[in-house]
Amino acid sequence: MKPLWTLLRPLLAAIAAFSFAINLLFLVPAFFSLQVFDRVISTNSGETLLVLLLGTGVALLILLLLDYVRTRLQGVLGALLDEQLSPPVVHAVVERAARSPAGASRIDGIRDVAALRGMFSAGALIALFDAPWVMVYVAVIWLFHPWLGLGALASTLVMVVLAWLNDRLSRRPLENLQKEGRRATQYVENSLRNAEILQALGMTGRLLARWRALQDQIAATQRSVGRSTVAFTALSRSARQAIQILMLALGAWLALTQQASPGIMIATSILLGKALQPVEQLVGNWRLLVEARAAYGRLAALSQEFARDEPRLALPTPEGRLVADGVSFRPPGVEAASLSAISFQLAPGEALAIVGPSAAGKSTLARLLTGVWSPSAGRVRLDGADLTQWPREALGPHIGYVPQDVELFEGTVAENIARLGPVDADLVVQAAQRANAHEMILGLAQGYDTPLGEHGMRLSPGQRQRVALARALYGSPRLVVLDEPNSNLDGAGEAALAQAMGGLRAAGVSTVVVTHRPSLIAHVDKIMVLAAGRIQQFGPAAEVRMDMQRQAQAMVDRKAA
Secondary structure, eight states, X not given: OHHHHHHHHHHHHHHHHHHHHHHHHTHHHHHHHHHIIIIIHHHTOHHHHHHHHHHHHHHHHHHHHHHHHHHHHHHHHXXXXXHHHHHHHHHHHHHHHHHOTTOOOOOHHHHHHHHHHHHHHSHHHHHHHHTTXXXXXXXXXXXXXXXXXXHHHHHHHHHHHHHHHHHHHHHHHHHHXXXXXXXXXXXXXXXXXXXXXXXXXXXXXXXXXXXXXXXXXXXXHHHHHHHHHHHHXXXXXXXXXXXXXXXXXXXXXXXXXXXXXXXXXXXXXXXXXXXXXXXXXXXXXXXXXXXXXXXXXXXXXXXXXXXOOOOOOOOOOOOOOEEEXXXXXXXXXXXXXXXXXXXXEEOTTOEEEEEOSTTSSHHHHHHHHHTSSOOSEEEEEEXXXXXXXXXXXXXXXXXXXXXXXXXXXXXXHHHHHTTTSOOOHHHHHHHHHHTTOHHHHHTSTTGGGOBOOXXXXXXOHHHHHHHHHHHHTSSOOSEEEEESTTTTOOHHHHHHHHHHHHHHHHTTXXXXXXXXXXXXXXXXXXXXXXXXXXXXEEEEHHHHHHHHHHHHHHHHHHHHO
């Protein structure tokens, strides 16, 4: 966040300078009223009035221009903050979501950027810059008359106490309201991913009941916060009006007792109104300020995960030599490790099948081999370099990955295969041909230009899996990791997958495939059997298959006996 503040500081300093000049010019109307009542009316001088009007007109024109420029600077400040903060926040949010064992997508950081930008672009920022001028206006009023100065000081203290009480009483409820709101939104977003189940099993009513319970909690907190906010806003407005009336009465009394002039009475009323305005604005915008402060705190914590812009030596294109050295993984908040002491090696062009019962850690190992997750212990190396040494943008083109739950993005088939980058028609078609999905894609309504819709829902699960395989083979990946790539494929699709794996081996691409089906095991060089997060067997495919067959036969014999 420090580079961001370094970038924003000149703009904030400019806004502060404009605020200084604007607040000085706000003294002009008060002094104009003072001169009109004390000189123009008493002397009946039209020439003096004309000169005062011309001078005040010029001052107000300058005030208009400065206020316009200051407002535009606010917009530039908000846009610059969004431009500089959004990219690292999105990267950090994506990385955090990818590391989450639950795979939950969180967009709180993006919302926090919007909240912070809203604060910088709103009137609350101007009120913060104008607030120190309260004492300047009070000092000028004091120069008019000490009694008026004491009254202005007491008035300011009343408004400040109201703002302080508003902060004390509303800070925690507002923070709770934000948390409950995010929780309800995330609950609905996560539930809608299972809309098909909700509809098929008649669970929508129960989902609605749970969501209503969350909404009732939010509504209760919102009513409490709303009552407090509205009460303090109304109280501050009423207090400001009452204070101005009392100060006007005090000025009138001083004028009646010949201790002050009528011009001082009017000028004091104008200055006091300007002095109390930023305090009233702060009270009115307090919710926005509290939300921005909480958002900044979360972004400051998230910034610890921002990618460092430290220059790194560009590593050569890998050949695909994969080494796992004592890799272990323990999910956050879980005592038991999902994987323990996993070690193996793959030479370029070798294919490895990972098999085992459910919850054996196969998908976890696949994520570790692609660098999506980082091991709790041990290292995963590609051509001798730890995956953590590779920037993701540099490593991505060398990795092909098909996750167990295939996700496609809104866009065309070609854009998804091209990994959302510029569409190179030759590379897209080449990747589809390597995945043996070219004919299937040509059979779609618009071929490669077929829009997939949200999450690729316009394709069948098997078609999505084949497009995901083409995406994994786009470019020239040297390591391809496939997690249950045939779970939704029919016979033709499985044959196409087996042929694609054979092509990868022939091209010298290292391949790791997680599978439960024996059809793919015939196309690998090595087999690893995982159970309870540990390697039970590992070796050449033929030897491991024979051991598995012997174990299966022995189990059948025991049951028969």
